[in-house]
Amino acid sequence: MTTLGILGAGRVGTNLAHALAAAGHQVVLGRRRNGDETSRPPGGTTAIRYADHATTARTADVVINATPGGSTLERLTALRAELRGKILIDVSNATREAADGLPGELCYPGSSLAEQLQTALPDTHVVKTLNTMLFMVMTAPRMLATPPTAYLSGNSEQAKKTVTGLLGDLGWEPAWIEDLGDITTARATEAMILVVPHILRRNGFTSFAVSLAR
16 A cells, blocks of 8 residues: 655646555645645545645655646646656646637647756656556556556656556556656656647547557
8 A cells, every 4th residue: 555645736746646546555635725634535435534734745755746737837846746656647748728719739848847847846756658648548557448558757767657556556567558758758648748739629527548559
């Protein structure tokens, strides 16, 4: 059992919290407002509790970033001390919002949010994954007719091994996990978000993943 901290209590973070708690992990769900420690956790499960972001990062063994990508770098840079020595799993995409509210242009063209985080947090092991699908697929990969792909990018092989184990807890088969290499490869998977708004405009909010077919 691992204590997992999730920064961001929206749809993505809450979905991950439920699934990881169900897999046997203790989960701290981090929200920005103070005083949330006494709030009732989602679903009433004792395996999930609320805390502020700093407490979440400090007390967890592994931290998942599920905050809005456009503001992630500023938020997490402020947690440098709390994240020191931790694995940080980044599942977000940093884009500017289009007129219809869907993802627009990349915030870091020619780079990636994951790379920016690794530079800002040199003592943290950043691993990028699960950012190429709608949030429902993250925790239920078998819901799709075609096996999806979870891409991994990160400089630490041990950190990626730990993340691979957590993906297995979420139902991901080893054959569905594609290790692309170091953190610079995250710019490729983050750029995949550019196809997402076009798919959503044509098909609505239907589950899908941008996957590798062999």
